[in-house]
Amino acid sequence: MRLIADTLSAHRGEDLIFSNISFNLRKSEALLLTGRNGSGKSTLLRVVAGLIRPAGGRVEWVGSEAETAVRAAEVCHYLGHRNAMKPELTVAENLGFWRDFLGDMSGGTGAPIEEAAEAVELGSILHLPFGYLSAGQQRRMAFAKLLVAHRPVWILDEPTAALDTSAEALFARLIRNHMANGGIVLAATHQPLDFDATYRLEMTGFDYRDMGVGI
């Protein structure tokens, strides 16, 4: 089970955002992206998630068993800046929809929605419309979405935006759990998140500096 990025580069319009980024993440490993605003963290995550076509290089997923070639995007959960939840629907309807629509990848099962909501400590507000929730609660529920369907790779773009410290600790714990179960995590953050990143990559705009070990 490996997520491989091979000499990735990406353009935004005419400008090259980053080039020649390679990594190779195995089971239970994490890559933490840091860097100033506009250095290309989100772009790199979106390239890995298959939402932006890379200008060069490729992203590849090698499954554990001899399964037919799957796109890397299909094994990923992507938590972007936006929560991907409908404000008109209740939290339970939102989570239920994603649970049914995403389905489970082989090698794991998602938690029932009650359990996922308990995991982010918001089990009691499943009946409320998503739009009634505070920004922090919405973010937590968006995170619960990662738990309702099993994906080996989590791509997290600023997961802790709008969160208090206790919720940050909660997210870090869930990320550690995911890694302990053999999951792979790619995260971009400003706030230090309390989990043990195997690799760190500091994005510095065009000329990037690789701080990782053994990449």
Next chain:
Amino acid sequence: MTALLLRDLKLSVRAGGGALIGVLFFMTVVAVMPFGVGPDLNLLARIGPAIVWIGALLSALLGLDRMFQTEREDGSLDLLLMQEHPLVVTVLVKCIAHWLANVLPLVIASPLLGLFMNMSEVAIGAVMLTLLVGSPALTLIGSVGAAVAVTLPRGGLLVSILVLPLCIPVLIFGVSASYAAVEDPAPFLPPFLILAAITMFFAVLGPVGAALALRNAGD
């Protein structure tokens, strides 16, 4: 996929879904027509099928631009694009949901509006039947426009302008089939079958085009 269909149907009837706005607009457009044309009942009966069709066409375009834009605004579109379900099928399901929620009510309301236009029973039935068969094509063509304009913040009018010329064949065959049902020498079946063919053609081409546009909208 059933989950997506159910969610979209639910969204369209919840606050801000705007499924009934189309019906209200349809009624308004058709209801003002007699005031403009005058109280000539024979004239109204003659132009009735065309007016009802044009009203339905414009109302069907009304909510179209939101089909993918709401998904994009809250980030759901990213997740829809990432899944292993073929994007073409996802788009087709969204089209079906959009048609059921926004366009089917227009078809159901069309007999009432036919009465406004002093149309005969046969003409009303023919218009309803042609709308039922032809209106899915409007949604399917529209999905391509909606996908192309998905990244534009005020894409609504642009979608209509992009889509209207492509809808003209649907309008022509829909209206000519409706007229053929009431005017004797013209046969009803040929234009009606062409209308059905157009719908089936766009059921294949529309989602493919829309999926292609969504894949390349990447930002």
